[in-house]
Amino acid sequence: MFGTSGIRGPVGETVTADLALSVGRALGIDADRVVVGRDPRESGRFLLDALTAGLRESGTDVIDLGVAATPTVARAVRGEDGDAGVVITASHNPPADNGIKLWQPTTQAFDTARQNTVADRIESEAFDLVAWDDLGTRRRRDGADAHVEAILDAVSVTSPPDVVVDLGNGAGGVSVEALTQVGCDVETLNAQPDGAFPGRPSEPTAENCESLTALARETGRLGIAHDGDADRLRAVTEDGEFLSGDTLLAILARDAADPGETVAAPVNTSLAVDDYLAADDIDVVRTRVGDVSVAERASEPGVAFGGEPSGAWIWPAQALCPDGPLAAAKLVELAAERPLADRVDDIEAYPIHRDSVSVTEKAAVMERIHERVQAEYDDVTTLDGVRVDLGDAWFLLRASGTQPLIRITAEARDPERANTVFEEAREIVTRTQG
Secondary structure, three states: OOEEOEEEEEEOOOEOHHHHHHHHHHHHOOOOEEEEEEOOOOHHHHHHHHHHHHHHOOOOEEEEEEEOOHHHHHHHHHHOOOOEEEEEOOOOOOOOEEEEEEEOOOOOEOOHHHHHHHHHHHHHOOOOOOOHHHOOOEEEOOOHHHHHHHHHHHOOOOOOOOEEEEOOOOOOHHHHHHHHHHOOOEEEEOOOOOOOOOOOOOOOOOOOOHHHHHHHHHHOOEEEEEOOOOOEEEEEOOOOOEOOHHHHHHHHHHHHOOOOOEEEEEOOOOHHHHHHHHOOOOEEEEEOOOHHHHHHHHOOOOEEEEEOOOOEEEOOOOOOOOOHHHHHHHHHHHHHHOOHHHHHOOOOOOOEEEEEEEOOOHHHHHHHHHHHHHHHOOOEEOOOOEEEEOOOEEEEEEEOOOOOEEEEEEEEOOHHHHHHHHHHHHHHHHHHHO
């Protein structure tokens, strides 16, 4: 039921009102107050209503933030003295999808044990519905102001740069408000919330953010892009370079961590991040892919930052949820001290290739890949998928947590070697799925 980022899939198939109702009932068993919100997708309206109904008929009070960024909801759980939080969102997925993501009062997403508890209750229908005169209440609140205040407390910006923010028709308006209050001159793209994402696809990739890149180049502004629920952030330098997620991870991690501290990053992160941070005695510890796994590791002592090349950034001293608007303010703080384009020049760029192969039964394919790779290679780790260390290069094969895909990642410090290793990894998937 739960993938790497909660429950997610096509509306009317994987994600239904019946499922949302059941999640509300399961969560309401041991929660007195729950904070909820949704991204702008139209399907979120009835899914949130169904979830809220399940909570209320379990006797649970609901604080409804309406359309709100995922980090706004996650932070509000603590601020509203809630026992849990729920966001109806499919994040960067296409408009036909939606999902349900659950949050703890610590601002951390539900871990595997908590997710399993909810799933078990749904499967066994172990609900505890109350009488008509003991139903929970539903009250509307606005969590944006508290989120903006927390962001402003976390940064100190002198000489704020001009910024262009591409909201992707999502729920990330908090970024615009926070950066405006910081003192930035902010221009926006795709600022009207619309769950059909008419301006661009929700995922903030280089291909999807060509308009942002062009505008940043023409105006000399720092470019910022969010996905539908603003838990992700990608960036464009003042001279119009769309930054790779690994480069952005290196920049943010170096600012967040002191020598001797540790940064949490998933198994598909570039070696360039390790090399850049090692120069300042900062270690990188690998996690499973997914912000839930990164957050779990980031909650440990000595871990100053957690990040994913996909665009999820976590400052554990502030919150354990990926926070796109906070990341926007942190980037502005850095750019005010030294242009982002100059910082990029300090980071070695190694050739890294990422692609996906569609499969019909990814679990069975991955099982065969495990067997084959472990039989043919010596240095194999199985933290998440199979990762092969070739000394001068590495490759990773893993199943997507939300789609019927096998992800392929390969890297080497030499371009020709990177190409060879990538094709080697792709051939393993192609031959195995057949």
